[in-house]
Amino acid sequence: MRRMRLLAYPYSVWMAIFIVVPLILVLLYSFTEGDIRNLAALRFSTRSYERVLEPIYLKVIVNSFVLATISTLCCLVLGYPVAMIVSRANPKVRGMLLMFLIVPMWMNFLLRTYAWMSILSPNGFLNRLLELVGLPKLEIMPGKTAVLLGMIYNFLPFMILPIYTVLSKIDKQYLEAANDLGANKARTFFKIILPLSVPGVVSGITMVFLPAVSTFVISGLLGGGKTPLIGDLIEQQFMWEGNWHFGSSLSIILMVMILISMAIMSRIDRNGKQDENGRAKA
């Protein structure tokens, strides 16, 4: 067993170099100003944090959270029934359905987003189809709706898979027992299946919300830069503006916000369980 532990060292070194050190650097840059190539010349400053509070940037942050929340909710509403259908399908069909969900993920994220561009663009497939049927054109790209659609499409599998895993593990005897005790299908769903699938829903929400709130590129490609998100802003600061200090403080703020939302999620998960115990006291 002790020898097995040796196998973990390369990863520990890797983690230290590529995760811990950059994190420390980001933290350092976020609280300083000066030449980033000369660590000794850096001076302490909270200027870049102050800049985050400027309305133009606050709006970007709020926008990111609103879009991420909406797309997470849409993923939940769309994904739960799909997860349910997949978990109920017979094994052969189930394998096929899972393939349909997973295969697109083998393709590069950018490619998939480009595909959406060609569907949604003013002269894309969707509008041409509408034209054929004689309906007016839709102007959703570039715009928020297109960004949302792109996000929902890209993150939907991350919602479906954890919910599917939990649902498929629910013992069928529970459903039979509920049925036996007088619950019809709808009652069985709300009283047994839904509460038992909360862990899957929580991890699905986490897995969609986190990448959604920090996403970039999608808004650039589908939103035409009209609705920049916090991820785009960070990219801009590092790649084009060369302001690593501001980029770093934006990153730290994003990280803190993600940590807070994760804490809230895990509390919801725990509260759900406590609730059941608490209710019985009444």
Add this chain to the structure above:
Amino acid sequence: MEKEKYLIELRNLTKSFDGVKVVDSINLKIKENEFVTLLGPSGCGKTTTLRMIGGFEEPDEGEILFEGKLLNPVPPYKRNINTVFQRYALFPHMNVFENVAFGLRIKKLPKDEIVERVERMLKMMDLENFGKRHVDSLSGGQQQRVAIARALVNEPKVLLLDEPLGALDLKLRKEMQIELLDMQRRVGITFIYVTHDQEEALTMSDTVVVMNEGHIQQVGTPEDIYNEPTNRFVADFIGESNIIEAVMLEDKKVMFDNHVFDCVDTGFEPNEPVDVVIRPEDLKIVNNPEEGMIQGTVTSVVFKGVHYEMLVENEYREYMIHSTLMHPEGSQVGMNIQPFDIHVMKKEGYGS
């Protein structure tokens, strides 16, 4: 015309899985307040039969009547039948109280009544202070009792029990057997019980239904099943027995081991080949080996607590004998069999 009222009737009930007939045209009548046990080895169709009564499997053919009305099209949640599942299936996200209250909450009964009935049921099950406990924190026996309480609180006409004691250790099993039996008498409802444990079936049931390969082999009281098995399978499955191929010379005369025995069975053709069942406790060892109807040599002795189990070999076969007196290995013994202890069965597929 039948005068007796039957609560449940199964008519030609048939069910196949993947083309294999698991239950094959079963006919059975169950009375009110009866404790019926479906007994058989695994794969004999007993659980499938139970699940069809509960509504969890749809019969391919045949009818289930409940109080004279066809039950087939009624979904499980509308049947006045409750089930205690094999692995209890207690809802893991609810405490004991909520589990038991589930059925009553579904029926939207007033809150006071729910609390009152659940608490009465928990008291009856010796679970008074367990209401707030989480089901995972209970022992197997306690979970078992919660499962029964959850079913009984709905006051069903019939309680189905699918090997409910299978997961318990021997001592607890025995206790629960008595408890279940006692409970059935007190609540006065029909129990349909599935088990593969013949001792359990004999201990608890009013009626035992022995099943094998989707067919009912015999229906009767525990005494009938034990003393008068209808065929080799039942004799072999219920208790220990010596099953001997013999020839019925004429009524009340059966021959095996080159000896003609008096027996009490009639209705056979002359020289009809039959199976004879003799229970190990019915082979009596006589003091003087010469005086026995058959003789043999003791080849093995095992102490079983109440009795010794001995194997006695003669030139035709090996007998199993249960006796409180021990005869050492290698000794010559003689055995007598009383006429009424010889049970003659028709050979399967021979005449009728």
